[in-house]
Amino acid sequence: MLAAIGGEVTTTLLIVHGLLAVALLGAITHQAAAVLLPAARPAGSFTGRFRAVPAPIYANAVVVLYVLTAILGAIIYAEYRITIRIVLEELQLRVANGSFELKEHLAAIGLGMLPAYWWYWRQPATEASAARVRATLTVILAFVVWWNFLVGHIVNNIRGFGS
Amino acid sequence: MSRLFPRFAIVFAVVYALVYALAVWKNYALFTYHPALNEFGFGVQKPKDGPAMYWYGWMANAAIAGSLAGLLACLMPDTAARRLWPGLAWLVPLCAMLFFAWLLRGYFLR
Numbered sequence: 570m571l572a573a574i575g576g577e578v579t580t581t582l583l584i585v586h587g588l589l590a591v592a593l594l595g596a597i598t599h600q601a602a603a604v605l606l607p608a609a610r611p612a613g614s615f616t617g618r619f620r621a622v623p624a625p626i627y628a629n630a631v632v633v634l635y636v637l638t639a640i641l642g643a644i645i646y647a648e649y650r651i652t653i654r655i656v657l658e659e660l661q662l663r664v665a666n667g668s669f670e671l672k673e674h675l676a677a678i679g680l681g682m683l684p685a686y687w688w689y690w691r692q693p694a695t696e697a698s699a700a701r702v703r704a705t706l707t708v709i710l711a712f713v714v715w716w717n718f719l720v721g722h723i724v725n726n727i728r729g730f731g732s
Numbered sequence: 733m734s735r736l737f738p739r740f741a742i743v744f745a746v747v748y749a750l751v752y753a754l755a756v757w758k759n760y761a762l763f764t765y766h767p768a769l770n771e772f773g774f775g776v777q778k779p780k781d782g783p784a785m786y787w788y789g790w791m792a793n794a795a796i797a798g799s800l801a802g803l804l805a806c807l808m809p810d811t812a813a814r815r816l817w818p819g820l821a822w823l824v825p826l827c828a829m830l831f832f833a834w835l836l837r838g839y840f841l842r
Contacts (some may be wrong), residue, residue, distance in 0.1 A: 582835060620840075643787075643788065645767065646785075647767040650767050651767050651768055651782060654783075663839045663840070663842055667836045667839020668839075669841065670836050671833065671836055674744060674752075674829070674832040675829055675832070677752055677790070677791050677794070677811030677823050678748075678752060678828050678829055678832075679825075680748075680779055681744065681745050681752065681794065681795075682745050683820065684741035684744050684745065684802075685738075685741040685744070685745045685818075687741075689818075689821075699775065702818045702819060702822065705819070706813070706821065706822050709829075711827055713829075732757075
């Protein structure tokens with residue numbers, strides 16, 4: 570099933586995986602910025618407007634994008650395991666290899682946080698304890714998404730990266 | 733829904749992260765995938781022709797355990813459920829992430 574897909578299909582899935590990850594990165598970064606540095610409204614500057622988005626409307630999109638990105642990542646992971654990881658080991662690129670291992674574990678743990686993340690974004694922002702929990706969940710998920718995006722991007726380009 | 737779902741979500745986040753970390757650490761996979769052969773096998777199997785992948789099996793274990801624990805939490809009396817600290821939903825996964833950074837330290841420190 571997973572590794573039986575051809576090289577062209579894998580490339581297509583990898584591109585779609587990357588595009589979904591870009592959308593996810595944008596949505597979660599907006600939310601994280603909005604909860605960490607809430608902007609005064611009306612915001613005038615670019616960064617002020619970036620932080621002044623109505624963050625709750627991103628929650629459903631973040632959950633759907635995270636799950637879709639993870640599913641596609643899980644499908645193409647088999648191909649990575651057969652063809653890419655072996656090359657990383659042969660080239661002794663230990664940091665890249667370890668970073669990718671960590672990426673897979675962070676992605677898996679992030680999946681388990683999604684129900685709580687979704688629930689706390691449905692609660693009124695006026696409740697202080699719920700606001701703290703959802704802010705923390707959002708920041709942790711934002712870190713996971715950024716780590717996974719950067720590591721995936723670098724490993725994808727590693728044969729040309731820095732050489 | 734509104735009364736029970738937060739219990740489920742908090743307990744799911746906690747148990748999923750704990751079971752996933754334990755599954756990776758001790759290699760308890762529900763099933764193994766052999767990508768070179770395109771074969772699945774029950775439980776932890778040795779590599780056949782090419783590498784063996786346990787990641788899917790670790791996540792399956794975590795998802796099943798988290799779901800069962802979350803459903804059990806829904807059956808808890810309200811008095812017990814009120815003691816459930818919502819911060820566990822991020823604290824335990826965060827600790828699991830730090831555990832993996834420690835577990836994989838050999839890649840970065842040698």
